[in-house]
Amino acid sequence: xxRRQIALCLHAILLVGAMALLVPALTARDSRAGFLFSLTAxxxxxxxxxxxxxxxxxxxGRLLSERLAWRDWWLLPLLLLQVLLVSLVTFVPNTAILTSxxxxxxxxxxxxxxxxxxxxxxxxxxSSFRDRPALGFWLGWALFTAWHxxxxxxxxxxxxxxxxxxxxxxxxxxxxxxxxxxxTGSVFYVSLAxxxxxxxxxxxxxxxxxxxxxxxxx
Numbered sequence: 001x002x003r004r005q006i007a008l009c010l011h012a013i014l015l016v017g018a019m020a021l022l023v024p025a026l027t028a029r030d031s032r033a034g035f036l037f038s039l040t041a042x043x044x045x046x047x048x049x050x051x052x053x054x055x056x057x058x059x060x061g062r063l064l065s066e067r068l069a070w071r072d073w074w075l076l077p078l079l080l081l082q083v084l085l086v087s088l089v090t091f092v093p094n095t096a097i098l099t100s101x102x103x104x105x106x107x108x109x110x111x112x113x114x115x116x117x118x119x120x121x122x123x124x125x126x127s128s129f130r131d132r133p134a135l136g137f138w139l140g141w142a143l144f145t146a147w148h149x150x151x152x153x154x155x156x157x158x159x160x161x162x163x164x165x166x167x168x169x170x171x172x173x174x175x176x177x178x179x180x181x182x183x184t185g186s187v188f189y190v191s192l193a194x195x196x197x198x199x200x201x202x203x204x205x206x207x208x209x210x211x212x213x214x215x216x217x218x
Contacts, residue, residue, distance in 0.1 A: 012143040019150035031156030050120035058127025062185035101212035110198035122181040
């Protein structure tokens with residue numbers, strides 16, 4: 001592995017370790033504010049540096065491109081199907097608890113989180129491991145999944161389906177998005193699918209945990 005590849009992996013491993021300490025500590029003080037502050041620390045401490053240090057320097061011009069080869073256009077309805085499945089599994093069963101306040105907060109967080117994660121994780125490993133794509137694919141997927149384990153350690157935050165659903169869902173979606181990103185060389189469309197997925201998931205999460213004043217209370 002090159003120094004750049006090692007640095008990216010170490011950066012991700014340090015992120016997982018730091019968040020495993022930070023998330024429980026912050027959410028123990030205030031579950032909602034602590035959770036949002038943990039996301040902010042993640043964006044500032046990993047996503048933005050990873051984009052600047054690893055993703056953009058190795059960009060071959062395709063990373064943020066919306067152009068697709070003719071043989072890859074079928075991936076778009078596949079991504080739409082993935083969003084629909086998430087909606088049916090996660091969103092539809094919880095419509096009774098949803099509020100407009102939760103929607104706006106979910107949209108805000110999703111619009112920040114999804115593109116930052118896709119460019120940092122998929123883009124970072126794609127750009128840094130062009131000489132060893134199989135290794136980059138699996139390392140990127142494993143570390144992306146691992147970073148969500150600290151979120152499952154949040155105090156006072158209930159995830160729909162529990163911690164297993166959070167980490168397992170992340171692993172499945174991360175594998176799917178990684179496959180498309182590595183196939184196309186771009187994170188443009190997976191970022192859009194990730195964003196829509198985050199809106200649905202965060203909306204349920206925020207209203208279930210009363211992140212917004214006036215949210216549904218069982």
